[in-house]
Amino acid sequence: MRPITYSRATDTATAVAAVSADPTSDFLAGGTTEIDLLRQNVLHPRRLVDINQLPLTGVELLPDGGVRIGALARMSEVAATPVVRERYPLISQALELGASAQLRHMASMGGNLLQRVRCSYFRDAESPCNKREPGAGCSAIDGFSRGHAVLGTSEHCIATHPSDVAVALMALDATVHTLGPSGERSYAFDDFFLLPGDSPHREHPMAHGELITAIEVPAAPVARNSLYLKVRDRESYEFALVSVAAALSVVDGTIADVRVALGGVATKPWRAWRVEDFLIGARTVRSNFEQAARVELIEARPTPMNAFKAELAQRTIVRALDTLTGDPGRSAS
Amino acid sequence: MSVRSSDLTERGQALDERGPGPVTVVLSVNGTERSLEIEPRVSLLDALREHLDLTGAKKGCDQGTCGTCTVWVDGNRVLSCLTLALTCEGHEVTTVEGLADGEELHAMQRAFIAEDAFQCGFCTPGQIMSAVALLKEGHAHDDAEIKEWMSGNICRCAAYPHIRAAIRAVRDEAQ
Numbered sequence: 001m002r003p004i005t006y007s008r009a010t011d012t013a014t015a016v017a018a019v020s021a022d023p024t025s026d027f028l029a030g031g032t033t034e035i036d037l038l039r040q041n042v043l044h045p046r047r048l049v050d051i052n053q054l055p056l057t058g059v060e061l062l063p064d065g066g067v068r069i070g071a072l073a074r075m076s077e078v079a080a081t082p083v084v085r086e087r088y089p090l091i092s093q094a095l096e097l098g099a100s101a102q103l104r105h106m107a108s109m110g111g112n113l114l115q116r117v118r119c120s121y122f123r124d125a126e127s128p129c130n131k132r133e134p135g136a137g138c139s140a141i142d143g144f145s146r147g148h149a150v151l152g153t154s155e156h157c158i159a160t161h162p163s164d165v166a167v168a169l170m171a172l173d174a175t176v177h178t179l180g181p182s183g184e185r186s187y188a189f190d191d192f193f194l195l196p197g198d199s200p201h202r203e204h205p206m207a208h209g210e211l212i213t214a215i216e217v218p219a220a221p222v223a224r225n226s227l228y229l230k231v232r233d234r235e236s237y238e239f240a241l242v243s244v245a246a247a248l249s250v251v252d253g254t255i256a257d258v259r260v261a262l263g264g265v266a267t268k269p270w271r272a273w274r275v276e277d278f279l280i281g282a283r284t285v286r287s288n289f290e291q292a293a294r295v296e297l298i299e300a301r302p303t304p305m306n307a308f309k310a311e312l313a314q315r316t317i318v319r320a321l322d323t324l325t326g327d328p329g330r331s332a333s
Numbered sequence: 334m335s336v337r338s339s340d341l342t343e344r345g346q347a348l349d350e351r352g353p354g355p356v357t358v359v360l361s362v363n364g365t366e367r368s369l370e371i372e373p374r375v376s377l378l379d380a381l382r383e384h385l386d387l388t389g390a391k392k393g394c395d396q397g398t399c400g401t402c403t404v405w406v407d408g409n410r411v412l413s414c415l416t417l418a419l420t421c422e423g424h425e426v427t428t429v430e431g432l433a434d435g436e437e438l439h440a441m442q443r444a445f446i447a448e449d450a451f452q453c454g455f456c457t458p459g460q461i462m463s464a465v466a467l468l469k470e471g472h473a474h475d476d477a478e479i480k481e482w483m484s485g486n487i488c489r490c491a492a493y494p495h496i497r498a499a500i501r502a503v504r505d506e507a508q
Contacts, residue, residue, distance in 0.1 A: 003353035006373035006419045018348045028420070035376070035415045036396050047350065048373070050420055076409075100485025101470070102400060102463065105409040106416070236484035 001039045008050045012179055012213065015051050020181040020209025027051050027211060029072060030107040032099075033115045041125045042116075042132060056110075056213050059084060065219030071110030071212040075165070076101070078109060086224075088217060090168040090245045093228035098164040100237045110212035113166055113176065113192070114204065117159035118239055120144065130156045131200045138200075141303065147241065150300040150309045151266035157200030158303070160239075160264060161193065167263035168228055168245040170271050174217045180210030193268035222249040222257040229320045231264075231312060240264030242309060242316045248284075248324040255279045260320070262296075265313050272296045275317060284325045286318065293317040351419070360421055362387065363431030373419050378402045380418035381428060389429035389458040393487075400486035403459035404428045410466035412485075429458035432465065440506060441465050444499035452490035460486045464500050473504050 009015035019025040026045035028034060029052060037043040056072040059081045067087070069078055078084055079095035099107065107115075121127040121139035128137035140148055140158050148158040166189075174189040187205060194202055206212075226247035232238040243263035249256045258279045260272035278292040293314035300310040352373035359368050362385060369384045378395075381387040381404070393399035395414045402414040405427040432439040441461050444450070451457045463486045467473050472482040479497050488496065 001374045003372060004374050005350045005352040006356075006417070007348040007350045008419075008422075009348060014348060028417070031417065031420070032397060032412075032415050035417065038374075039395070046353075048417075049348065052420060100400065101467070101472075101482050102403055102410050102412045102485045103397065103415075106411050236481050 002041070002044055002046075004038070004045065005047045006050060007047065008053060010053050012051075012054050012056065012211065015049050015054060016179050016181065016209055016211050018047075018049050019211070020207075022047060023208060025049060025209075029111040030074070032103050032107045033111065037116060037123070040123060042123055051211070062216070062219075067217050069109050069215045069217065071214055072108045075099070075104040075107050075109065075112060078165075079104070088168070088172065088220070088223045088226065090171065090223060090226035090228045090247060091165060091217070094164040094168040094230075094243075094245060097228060097230045097243075109165070109215055112163055113169075113212065113215070115162055116203075118162050119148065119159035122159060131159060131196075131203075134199065134201045144305065145303040146305045147239065147264075148303065148306050149265060149267045150302045150306060150313075151262070151270055151297075152195050152268055153301055154196045154198065154200070154267075156198055157196035157267065159196070159200070159267060161266060161268050162239055163269060164228065164230065164240065164243060164263055166193070166269040167243055167261045169215065169217065170269040171226075171245040171247060171259040171261035172217050172220050172223060174215050176212055177214040177216065178206060178210050179213050180207050182207070184213075185210070186216075189269075190271055196267050220247065220259070222247045222259060225249060225324055226259070227320060227323060229316055229323070231316050242313045244313075244316045244320040246317075246320040246324055248321060250284050250325065253283055255282050255284060258321075260296075260317060262313060262317075265300075265309050272317070274298075279321075284321075286322065289318045289321040290314070292321075356419075358419055358422060360385075360418065360426060361424070362426045363428060364425075369418075371418055373417065375418050376414055377404070377406075377416040377418045377421055377426065378413035381413060381426075387428050387430050390462075391455055391458060393455070393459075398487070399456070399459075400463060401456045401459040403462045403486065405462060405466065408466075408469075410463050427462075429462055432461065439465065440503045441468075441499065444502045444506075445496075448495050448499040448502060449492075450495040450499040451488075451492050456486060456488045456490075460488065460496055464496070464503075467500065468504055468507070473500055476501075 024046040028048040057070040060068040079092045127139040149160045176187045176192045230243040245261045247259040260275040262270040274296045275292040282288045355370040391401040393401035397415045
């Protein structure tokens, strides 16, 4: 690891000003991605501003029935919060199915959204990688790409967005609040994550020195019947091959409200709008779930190594919706 | 909003910047204040092992995947390899060396011996620190739950069944 300096910020405005003023400065929160990538020479800030003492913690109930999650609230703390467990089971489940107990105590919610990709070519600090070194080329497209994305890819990058909880938050239309050099801003969740396009090094719309202060989740009665289903190579402490965050509200056998987002298969937390559009007003029958899933994956662009993900994603969507319908044991037709 | 920005810049310069060379750091480890001279880039794990001679926490992967460096910060189990030592100033660090009460081993340490919960022993300090925290967190109701909430501690000897037996023993003892 290169030498760094360390400062500890005690108020948010000072932290933002300090990092904004210097392109070689970065915030340090839980550090679970950052310290790892510093050590591997993937990131090279000269100065770290420790923001762990800032008053951006806790989970607050909002008057409209939603919640405001402090950017420095830890994954474990948010997952255990009773109001989150009760109103947004998919958030708790996504958090507790991510990482390990130790990492969940460390990692902040803001940092979770900004965690870097697990593409081995990005992380080895040597292979050509457009995300790490714009214009260098993508080693994954013709390389080892089993875990890579099939949706939202470009010819410049196919790295999968690694977060679990971001998938749940995407399904819930969360808002990301920030404080930057030009003041406070808020971003719709879908706008906060950028597709790689021809600039995969740009992963979010924030300016340098802009800091996530909170994540707001609006009230969503549909979320009381929700889940996060994660499919992976080993049962625990592993990134998703495919994950589905889903919420479902059924009235008289007809779908009144539905939310679906996908993880593990896309370059950003992926809202499955096509699934939702297809299913609103539809009957809760297996054939509708299958058709909806097929429509979502129709534009999948797999590599030879990850072609299985398009099928696996469809099956996982169907399984999630079956489970929420109260029929988890229904066998494939 | 933007009105505050010039104000921000002035206040931003007030941050006390330390390093990159060695700085004096005071850490509270196992209830004792320890002073050391380290660079800001030094991990808590290296500070413990190389500077404070507390070699209980082990360096396995040094990248947050094996769990053998698990210690507690303010009572929470964390990975000391992904923690910078300076961030622990003002917080209480507990290592496996701080578990025993004098010569009296912690119940989990005794259970690991009684249940033969290790072979090579390299991952054991991390397993024990994680296991004690697991019981405190209340996620040890059955074996499935123990497996899930201990998954951040890898044992390459695969002593898992005995590790779970030790955890069950302490859990049941406490009830």
